[in-house]
Amino acid sequence: MNLRNFFLYSFIGIFFSIPISANIDQLVLKPGFEISIFADDLDSPRQMAQGDNGTIFVGERTGQIVALFDSDGNGQVDSKRVIADSLNYSTGVSIFNGDLYFSEISKIWKILDIEDWLQKNHSGFPEKILITDDLPDDKWHGWKWLKHDLKGVIYTNVGAPCNICLSENPQYASILKLSGNTWEYVAKGVRNSVGFDFHPETQKLFFTDNGRDWLGDDSPSCELNRVDEEGLFYGFPFQHAVNVKDPEFGDIKSGYDYVTPILELGAHVAPTGIAFYDNNSHFPKEFHNNLFITLHGSWNRSKKVGYKVLRVTLNQFGEVVASDDFITGWLEGQKVLGRPSAPLVASDGSLLISDDKANVIYRISYTQ
Numbered sequence: 461m462n463l464r465n466f467f468l469y470s471f472i473g474i475f476f477s478i479p480i481s482a483n484i485d486q487l488v489l490k491p492g493f494e495i496s497i498f499a500d501d502l503d504s505p506r507q508m509a510q511g512d513n514g515t516i517f518v519g520e521r522t523g524q525i526v527a528l529f530d531s532d533g534n535g536q537v538d539s540k541r542v543i544a545d546s547l548n549y550s551t552g553v554s555i556f557n558g559d560l561y562f563s564e565i566s567k568i569w570k571i572l573d574i575e576d577w578l579q580k581n582h583s584g585f586p587e588k589i590l591i592t593d594d595l596p597d598d599k600w601h602g603w604k605w606l607k608h609d610l611k612g613v614i615y616t617n618v619g620a621p622c623n624i625c626l627s628e629n630p631q632y633a634s635i636l637k638l639s640g641n642t643w644e645y646v647a648k649g650v651r652n653s654v655g656f657d658f659h660p661e662t663q664k665l666f667f668t669d670n671g672r673d674w675l676g677d678d679s680p681s682c683e684l685n686r687v688d689e690e691g692l693f694y695g696f697p698f699q700h701a702v703n704v705k706d707p708e709f710g711d712i713k714s715g716y717d718y719v720t721p722i723l724e725l726g727a728h729v730a731p732t733g734i735a736f737y738d739n740n741s742h743f744p745k746e747f748h749n750n751l752f753i754t755l756h757g758s759w760n761r762s763k764k765v766g767y768k769v770l771r772v773t774l775n776q777f778g779e780v781v782a783s784d785d786f787i788t789g790w791l792e793g794q795k796v797l798g799r800p801s802a803p804l805v806a807s808d809g810s811l812l813i814s815d816d817k818a819n820v821i822y823r824i825s826y827t828q
Contacts, residue, residue: 486797487789489824490771492744495787498812498823499528499537505814505821506551507605507733508804509560511575516804517560521603521816523547525562527578528821535810535823541578543571543586549599552606554614561614563604566597568616568638592638596621596631601652605733609658614638615665619652624672624697626709633696635667635687647687649718651696655734655802660749664688664778668731668753669721671700677761680704682729683721684753686778694719723780728758729766733802733814742809743826749774752786754800754813767791769800769813787813787824 484495499505504521511517516528516537525544528537544550544562552563560574568591571577577586591614596602601619608614620633627633635647635656646665647653656667665687671680680700695718697709702720725731733754737747750773757766771786790798799817806812811824 483797483818484822486792487787487822489787492826492828493824494827496535496823496825497820498530498535499540499821500819501540502526502814502819502821504816505801505819506603506816507553507802508812508814508821509553509555510804510807511555511560512558513575514807515575515578516806516812516821517543517553517555517562517574518814518821519551519553519562521549521551523550525550525553525560527574533808535825537821543574543578544569544588545585549603552604552616554606554608556608556612556614561591561606561608563606563616565599565602565604566595567591567593568595568604568606568614592641594643596629603654605654605656607656607658609637610663615646615656617650617653617656617667619654620696623674624706624708626697626712635665645691647685647690647692647694647719649694649696649698650685651700654732655753657734657736657751659774659778660736660738662778666734666736666751666778668725668734669694669696670730671727672697672706673728673760675704675707676727677763678727681721681724681727682731684723684725684731684751684772684780685719685721688719692719693717694721722778723772723783725753725755725770726765728761730756730758732756733800735803735805735811737805737811739805739807739809743811746773747771752803752811754803756799756801757791757796764791764794764796767796767799769803790815 529539548564554561560571569588598621615637636643652670653667669683671682698713753770755766767790769787773782798815801814801816804812813822
């Protein structure tokens with residue numbers, strides 16, 4: 461960041477410092493990596509996006525969109541600014557061509573040239589432009605994830621308004637993309653995807669799906685899926701994971717074709733974010749094009765699971781070669797110390813992880 465922006469950002473927002481007491485000592489990483497607190501004093505941070513000037517934008521589930529500034533580039537945020545508030549579950553953010561897009565349950569908004577606006581305006585809120593308000597307004601599985609493809613088409617998710625049900629509204633349980641003013645189906649039969657990303661080379665969409673509840677501790681598994689052809693059906697509510705027939709709806713459609721997941725993540729682990737490592741300047745070569753998945757953790761299992769960041773290695777065909785733990789330690793026995801929510805690969809090659817329980821964003825860097 462140049463000197464002009466340093467002084468500018470020093471006078472806007474709210475200054476805050478990283479507390480010495482921030483508890484990251486319990487977190488376990490792969491050898492050669494270290495973790496630090498990038499930002500704290502947030503309020504249920506979820507998805508993040510980064511502007512061309514380095515500003516990190518984060519959607520807070522409690523109704524705010526916040527801009528975070530690391531003015532001196534030391535890997536710690538020194539000021540922040542709320543740029544939209546009083547929103548309804550504002551979890552999703554994405555940037556395309558300098559414009560910031562963010563979500564509510566039933567709406568998607570846009571702010572034009574957001575970083576330019578921040579440089580010129582030291583107070584107030586930027587004008588937000590309504591992109592759409594025709595998505596379902598159910599809070600159950602209603603929060604959104606946003607992502608643009610290379611052409612600027614925006615993708616989002618609509619979760620099922622239930623644990624298990626068959627809805628008359630075809631928008632439910634799907635991933636959609638906005639083509640002009642029309643929603644098109646990318647994937648159907650998706651119970652609750654809260655994370656998807658495009659492969660850096662093939663541009664195929666990969667997405668997670670949260671499995672249904674109340675079929676026991678160990679079934680059905682949450683999923684990682686790949687979209688080879690848009691508009692296909694992925695099983696919900698008739699079939700779950702690779703081969704789990706739903707006891708209530710499974711007989712309605714038996715013997716039909718559906719797309720099976722490329723990886724079972726485990727029952728109740730609750731994947732809530734996904735990001736390909738697409739910056740080749742920082743992490744070792746073996747991490748390039750790897751997939752990072754945040755497992756938010758179980759809420760109704762007799763023994764808690766999840767609460768970690770998973771690394772998935774793929775081959776050239778997008779098939780899973782291996783999966784292993786990248787960060788653990790948020791679960792101490794049955795005590796929950798944090799809930800990783802979403803990953804973001806920053807422009808400097810570091811990996812940012814939001815935590816909506818500890819209300820912080822972590823920064824993972826490679827040191828060897």
